[in-house]
Each structure stands twice: as structure tokens, then as C-alpha cells.
Amino acid sequence: MFFEPGLSCKGDEDATAYWFLFKEDKILILKDKVQFTLSELDSYKLSKNVLRSQYLDCVEGRSRYVAELNSDTVAPEGMSFYDLRHLLGQLPDNLFFSAGKAYQILHWDRTHQYCSQCGAQNENKIDERAKLCPSCGFINYPRVSPAIIVAITRGHEILLAQGSSFQAAFYSVLAGFVEPGETFEECVQREVEEEVGLKVKNIKYFASQPWPFPDSLMVGFTAEYAGGDISIDDMEILDAGWFTAEQLPLIPGSGSIARRLIDWFVQMEGFPSF
């Protein structure tokens, strides 16, 4: 993918630009198509419903934008508004994460209309992706909230837990938001201790994945058990335990970094990923 930084794309923008369209938190989808041209917007009679929009990026010479449609918008024939989260693993990854970026920027735009310092109406800054308060000069950048996610192993076992916020009864690796003043490694140690009462060692970076609902960046690690007995924080965790690769409980679907961490463990144990 050819990507140009900046806040505009050179060339014939309007004719070739792609638009991601949201109504509140849902994306407009036509089968597996989630980006539309301006002429399609016109032909579906959606242009008049655009509440706000933001430039996203320039990919292969095409500008991409995100727009929010007003809440009265009815999906045109054959199309529907859909919770983007449920399209993970359904859309090609690059399209899913592009749509996720669109959602994250739209959410930021919607929630930063006013200055958080003085309450005046913000303006889009012209030279970078930011909101500038014309009254007091305060600048707001799109927020990214880092969170660690960690696969803890003990010999031939992996620690998996069922979170109280999970939408389904699956077990996954532990995760939690980074606090101010904390390194990723400190966050891994604190979260593991808080959630399951264990100590870990040999914390190693694995991979990262944006999770734009609305603005997380999941930073994945592996770690080894170093001591303690499982003692769960029952506000956040319903159950936690050690599992071998042969006896895994229900785990998250493919596409998430949580699943990649579990697949890493399964492969390390000499099983093919599934």
C-alpha cells in the first residue's frame, strides 16, 4: 500500500476519493464494500445527510475521507449500518483497519468540537491533524490509548481468563490500559498482579494492533510465570486458569491480537494453528 503522509492528496481528489460512512457508531456496508465514491454518495442521495467529515489519508493516489451521516439516515436499498467490530475477520484486514482508523478519527472529531480548556468552539488545524481553540490556543490531537495484552506461559500451559466485560463466554489473555508514568513492562506486571495475583518475568514484546473502539492501541507481550497462586479480581475477571494447547477453552475468533498470542502458544507447543 502506497501511503502519503499529510492532510491532503495531490491530484483529482473528488472524482477518485473514497468515503467511509458512519451513522452514530455503525458503518454503512454494501455486502463487503465499505468505501464509496462521491458519485455513489450522490446517487444514493446520501450527500445531504453528511453532518461532518474528516480527511483520512492518501492511498495509491486516492484520498480517503470519513463522514458521519445524520441519525435520520436510512440505509439505501441493499445496504445496512453495521457494528464495525463484528466485521473483524469478515473484511480483509487492511480494509477493516482502515475503516477502524476512520471510526477513530470520526469519534475524535465528534467528541472534540469544543475546547476542553475554555469551552470555545474548536477549529480544524490546517497544517496537522489536530483541533485548535481560536480563543485560548489549546491544541487537541487524536487520542491513542495504549493498552498491554499479554500471554503468560508456565511450562506447557498458558494463562487464560474470562473477563466480566466479554460479550461471549470465551477465555482470553489478560489486557489492561497503561497508566500515566508507566512503562509497558511495568504495566504488564501491575495488570497481571491486579487481575490474577501472579508475578511474571521475561516480558518480551510480541506485536501491536490498533483497536479503534474508540482509541486503543493494543501492545502485545509474552511473559513467563514467576510465582504466586491465581487470585482473581472479581470486578474484572470471572474465572482464570492454566490451559494446555490440547485442552483450550473457547477462545477469541481470528483477527485479534489476543488470538494471535494464543496461536503463538499453540504453535510453540508443536501444534498447527487452527
Ligand SMILES: [Zn+2]
Ligand atoms: Zn480554548
